[in-house]
Amino acid sequence: MIVRDGVAEEIQAVPQPPLGVFPVDQDESTEVVLPEGSSMLFYTDGLVDAYDGGPPARLEVAGLRRMVNGVLSQGVALYNLPEHLVDEAERSNGGPLQDDVAMLLINHGEPQ
Numbered sequence: 001m002i003v004r005d006g007v008a009e010e011i012q013a014v015p016q017p018p019l020g021v022f023p024v025d026q027d028e029s030t031e032v033v034l035p036e037g038s039s040m041l042f043y044t045d046g047l048v049d050a051y052d053g054g055p056p057a058r059l060e061v062a063g064l065r066r067m068v069n070g071v072l073s074q075g076v077a078l079y080n081l082p083e084h085l086v087d088e089a090e091r092s093n094g095g096p097l098q099d100d101v102a103m104l105l106i107n108h109g110e111p112q
Contacts, residue, residue: 001040001041001043001061001064001065001068002032002034002038002039002040002041003038003039003040003041003068003072003078003081003111004035004037004038004039005037005038006072006073007069007072008041008064008065008068008069008072009065010061010062010065011030011032011040013030013032014030016029034106034108035108036108036109037108037109037110037111038107038108038111039078039105039106039107039108039111040105040106040108041068041081041082041103041104041105042103042104042105042106043064043085043101043102043103043104044099044100044101044102044103045099046097046098046099046100046101046102047059047064047085047086047089047097047101047103048060048061048063048064049097049098049099050089050090050092050093050097050098051092051093051094052092053092054094059089059092063092064085067085067088067089067092068081068085070088071084071085071088078105078107078111079105081105082103082105085103086101089101
């Protein structure tokens with residue numbers, strides 16, 4: 001997911017298996033240009049598999065995008081985004097998440 005000017009956008013890419021589990025097919029790779037001042041958020045499925053207000057609906061990528069935009073619209077600093085996303089996902093899930101969560105937020109220059 002790319003965050004630019006305080007707005008999250010999904011990246012359209014072909015899903016791949018987790019890194020290091022299977023050999024990577026170079027023909028299926030996706031190149032993404034990260035514009036100056038934007039950030040890229042990588043996350044594991046433990047975050048998007050949270051319930052979206054209760055079973056059976058899951059957060060999925062669209063719900064995560066909505067959640068990122070909601071958190072950022074509250075004025076949360078980008079470096080605090082991962083912590084706030086876990087809090088929001090647990091709130092949406094109705095309690096602790098069922099799976100572990102890992103996130104990596106990469107900034108290209110100073111975020112706008």
